Amino acid sequence: MNYTWDTTFVDLFNRCLERYRSGDEDFENYYTDDDLDFLKSIGYKKRELFDFVEDHADSGGTEPSLGTAILVAGVRRDFLHVIQNGKHSEKIVENDSLPAKTSELDGHRWLPRIIVKARAKLNGELHPETMYGCGGDRKFLRDHEIHPAEFLRAVWAAHNDDSEIVAFVNRAR
DSSP, rough: TTTTTHHHHHHHHHHHHHHHHTTTTOGGSOOOOHHHHHHHHTOOOOOHHHHHHHHHHHHTSSSSSSHHHHHHHHHHHHHHTSSSSSOOOOOBBOGGOOOOTTOETTTEEEEHHHHHHHHHHHHHHTTTTOTTTTHHHHHHHHTTTTHHHHHHHHHHTTOHHHHHHHHHHHHHH
């Protein structure tokens, strides 16, 4: 399934989108056992895919796009297989441990928060109620002309060096 994981993702996204648009918002029932195995293989949980589907549908299909959803999933999938050697983390980053929405780093409001969320996304540790790529994240990234998947890759490349991420954000402007 490695060669066609992207096609499987698109098919699953579209099936979930169809259910959501039909009025079924109970994402817990969207997935077959095969779907759940697939999601696990790319480092995703049920809610992560649903959040992209829900925001995509609610925005009229503009934001986040299906392309953005697959690119973000691709970075997470690669991190799972390259860095985590296919082993899922048991840790969960709780919502109350995230930096405040008003926190700043080098004059960039929201940056501390999105850094923590990006690291948690890469590691598969986001709390199910937290979305990497939520409206606030998208505003920050759009204002800085950074694609959500590009930001994930920059956080990955910076390891745990926030100054590298600040430099990346400053160059993007």
